[in-house]
Every structure is written in C-alpha cells, then in structure tokens.
Amino acid sequence: MFSSTNAITPAGYDRFRKYLQKVCGISLSENKQYLVASRLGKLLEREGFNRIEALVDTLEVGRNKALKEEVINAMTTNETLWFRDSHPFNILREKILPEMKDRPLKIWSAASSTGQEPYSISMVIEEFKASKPGVLRAGERIVATDICTNILQHAKQAEYDSLAIARGLGADMQRKYFDKVNDSTWRVKRNLSTRVEFKFLNLIEPFSTLGKFDVIFCRNVLIYFTAETKLDILRRMHSCLNPGGYLFLGGSEALSGLSSHFDIVQCHPGIVYKAK
Structure with a gap:
C-alpha cells in the first residue's frame, strides 16, 4: 500500500x-x-x-x-485576506497617495496570491479618489504577481465565495465594491478589477522588465527564503522603485543590511521603507 x-x-x-x-x-x-x-x-x-x-x-x-x-x-502557501494587517493600507491612503498628486501611480503587489491584496489596494485608491477628487488624475496601475499559476487564474476571475469575502471585509465594502453573481459568489466591480494586471513571476528570477514602481507590497513571502536570497530580492526591488518610492514588508519581516538603500519611516502605527 x-x-x-x-x-x-x-x-x-x-x-x-x-x-x-x-x-x-x-x-x-x-x-x-x-x-x-x-x-x-x-x-x-x-x-x-x-x-x-x-x-x-x-x-x-x-x-x-x-x-x-x-x-x-x-x-506554495497562499494564506491571505482582505486588508491584511490594516496598517499598510492606512499608510497608503493617509501618507503615500497624497504625495502622488498629478503623476501616474504604479503599485506592485508581489506574491499576490488569490488577489485580496491588490484588490484591497484598488479599493483604497477608489476611496481616496472619492474623498480627494482631483488629486489622482494621471491614472493608476496595479501589477500583481505570483508564482502559483492556479492561484493566478483564480485571482484574475475576481470572484470569491461568501467565506472568502468575510475574511477581513465588512458588509458595507462588500456592497459597495462587489457585484453578486449568485447566492454564494461575489465578483469585484469592474472599475476596481480593470486597474489590476496579474502576471506570473518567480521572485528569484529577473523582474526588471516590470518597470518602475512608486510602491511595492512584498509582504509575508520573504520569510520562506534564505537570508541571501531575501537580500538579493530586496536589492532588485530597490532598483525597481522610483526615487523616494515605498516598500511594505510583512509584520514579521524586517529589512536588515540595506540601510544604504532604504530609510525607515515610522507611521505610528506601522512602518514603511522609503527608497534612497
């Protein structure tokens, strides 16, 4: 047997x-x-x-x-939820987006799993634009990447069952940003999903062809790599950031050995790393 x-x-x-x-x-x-x-x-x-x-x-x-x-x-581990840890999304809304006035905004969600993170980012952008009309006028683009091909297909569909929806998402946001497909399935509204582009990417391979970004979310994935691989990825991510661009890591992850590349920005609560 x-x-x-x-x-x-x-x-x-x-x-x-x-x-x-x-x-x-x-x-x-x-x-x-x-x-x-x-x-x-x-x-x-x-x-x-x-x-x-x-x-x-x-x-x-x-x-x-x-x-x-x-x-x-x-x-591959694909544990995720909407607005995970909350602090990065609050920092994005309250600090970073106001700095992007009159310029295109490009955000990378690395290891995006089933899509909750990039779609959460898209919701934050939508909320900000509603509260601050005229600030973001040059367009926004979110690139979401993952190594897991079946997970990427799920994320591209932008459809979630009631159990997945309930993980971190309030009823008011569900009604506002999702369309009901049937009794158990909801789809992200098109104005949010069209802002997000999903791509296959292996982080240990070159990714400079993705272009330059204003913000990178690379959360809860570097813990699976060796220290050497982690440093290599972070150095290359720094090269992908526009001057003064921001990097978010997971709550249990720290950026060490790269003080020449990033400054730590204390946001009370939460931190973000700013590219030098």
Whole structure:
C-alpha cells in the first residue's frame, strides 16, 4: 500500500528541498518532511513514484513542465485576506497617495496570491479618489504577481465565495465594491478589477522588465527564503522603485543590511521603507 510518509526518505527529502530552493527560492527547514508528504502525497501516488527521489529525478530532467508547475503550486502557501494587517493600507491612503498628486501611480503587489491584496489596494485608491477628487488624475496601475499559476487564474476571475469575502471585509465594502453573481459568489466591480494586471513571476528570477514602481507590497513571502536570497530580492526591488518610492514588508519581516538603500519611516502605527 502506498504511504506518502514512507515515500519521503531523509535523503530524498534533502534532495527535494534543495531542488525547491533552486527553482523558486522556497527554503524548507530540515524537519518539514510531514509538510511535503501532506502536500505531495496524492501527486506521488498518482504518478506512481514510490520515493520522492523518483519525483526529483523526473523534475531535474526538465521535460515535464506541467509536473514542475504542479509541484510548485502544491508547495506554495497562499494564506491571505482582505486588508491584511490594516496598517499598510492606512499608510497608503493617509501618507503615500497624497504625495502622488498629478503623476501616474504604479503599485506592485508581489506574491499576490488569490488577489485580496491588490484588490484591497484598488479599493483604497477608489476611496481616496472619492474623498480627494482631483488629486489622482494621471491614472493608476496595479501589477500583481505570483508564482502559483492556479492561484493566478483564480485571482484574475475576481470572484470569491461568501467565506472568502468575510475574511477581513465588512458588509458595507462588500456592497459597495462587489457585484453578486449568485447566492454564494461575489465578483469585484469592474472599475476596481480593470486597474489590476496579474502576471506570473518567480521572485528569484529577473523582474526588471516590470518597470518602475512608486510602491511595492512584498509582504509575508520573504520569510520562506534564505537570508541571501531575501537580500538579493530586496536589492532588485530597490532598483525597481522610483526615487523616494515605498516598500511594505510583512509584520514579521524586517529589512536588515540595506540601510544604504532604504530609510525607515515610522507611521505610528506601522512602518514603511522609503527608497534612497
């Protein structure tokens, strides 16, 4: 009988975590065999792999792109909600958007998951424009990227069930910014969704072709990378920011070793990093 736990041998697990780090930057600790077993067990059984070494052998040949994509999708964490942590969105509305008067605004939501973050940003922009008419007149664009292809497809649809809607979103915002599809599904209104463009992106690969941004949200993703990979990504993000542009990190993430690149802006509550 197939056992996903027995399929994850110590040597096989070590090979797999090195492969995963190489292709997408995710760094698994030495004691996460159970996580791999739970997320890849069905895939291993379906493909007839008795040991994870056989999966890695196939992946390293590089011919089965669909299998590689499925493995990355399975190993990617996609926990999110509307207006997560609240502080970054308050800082965006109260400090950053007023500075963007009479100039185009471009925001990057990195690791955007199922879309709650970029759509929350779009709602903040809409609320700001209603309260401060005439300030943002040059257009706004939000680029949302993720490595998980099936999650990106879900985000592009801009449709959410009642359970997902309830995670961080009040009834008044739901009525204001969503259209009801049926009894259990709601769709983000078109004036918000057309502002957002979703793209596939692996953060460990070059991303300078995305262009320059005024604001980057890169929250709750760098914790999955090694310190070296994290620093590399942050340096390249700095290069993607316009002078004086802003970077948001997750609540449990800190920017260290890059004091020559960013200033810390205390916003009480919350902080944001400003590109030098």
